[in-house]
Amino acid sequence: MRQFFLSLFLLAATQSLASHGVVRILKSIDVNTTVGEVELHASSEEIYRALTDYKMWPALFPDVTSAQVQLGGRENATLAFESKMVGHSHVFQFKNTLNQRVGVEAVDAHGMKIMGELVLESTAPNTTRVQMKLYSNAPGILSWFVSEKVMSEKRVEKIKSDLAGLLHRFSILQ
Numbered sequence: 111m112r113q114f115f116l117s118l119f120l121l122a123a124t125q126s127l128a129s130h131g132v133v134r135i136l137k138s139i140d141v142n143t144t145v146g147e148v149e150l151h152a153s154s155e156e157i158y159r160a161l162t163d164y165k166m167w168p169a170l171f172p173d174v175t176s177a178q179v180q181l182g183g184r185e186n187a188t189l190a191f192e193s194k195m196v197g198h199s200h201v202f203q204f205k206n207t208l209n210q211r212v213g214v215e216a217v218d219a220h221g222m223k224i225m226g227e228l229v230l231e232s233t234a235p236n237t238t239r240v241q242m243k244l245y246s247n248a249p250g251i252l253s254w255f256v257s258e259k260v261m262s263e264k265r266v267e268k269i270k271s272d273l274a275g276l277l278h279r280f281s282i283l284q
Contacts, residue, residue: 146269154230
């Protein structure tokens with residue numbers, strides 16, 4: 111009986127440790143929205159600072175080749191950036207909440223509707239869960255050329271890439 115409880119304890123401890131540093135894709139909310147998360151060994155303040163240091167995005171996110179703030183600051187920037195994953199530039203408007211949330215909406219996404227957010231939730235001292243939600247839709251005539259399946263695959267790929275970039279950044283600092 112004692113061995114049974116010890117086995118349960120070890121299993122629970124292993125699962126708890128396994129959740130740190132693993133990018134997980136959660137069940138999609140709807141056909142146009144995908145959610146992923148990772149737990150990082152850093153405070154929400156540190157992560158927010160990195161996410162809103164827009165000129166450093168090429169070092170933070172593997173697919174971003176350039177980033178330039180056109181207007182605003184950390185909480186309300188308008189940002190133009192080039193993405194290898196997408197193959198062209200985008201302009202996004204940010205509406206952030208200090209140390210809690212980074213929210214974006216595409217201003218110029220070549221006819222596509224794209225929105226996203228990263229929510230930062232402290233789960234323990236110096237540990238933060240980052241949940242990334244990404245919405246994309248190809249309305250009207252664009253839907254003839256881009257299927258929902260392709261859009262979903264691109265969202266999953268982007269979430270995995272971005273959260274892995276954060277994971278890499280904060281594992282180097284430890």
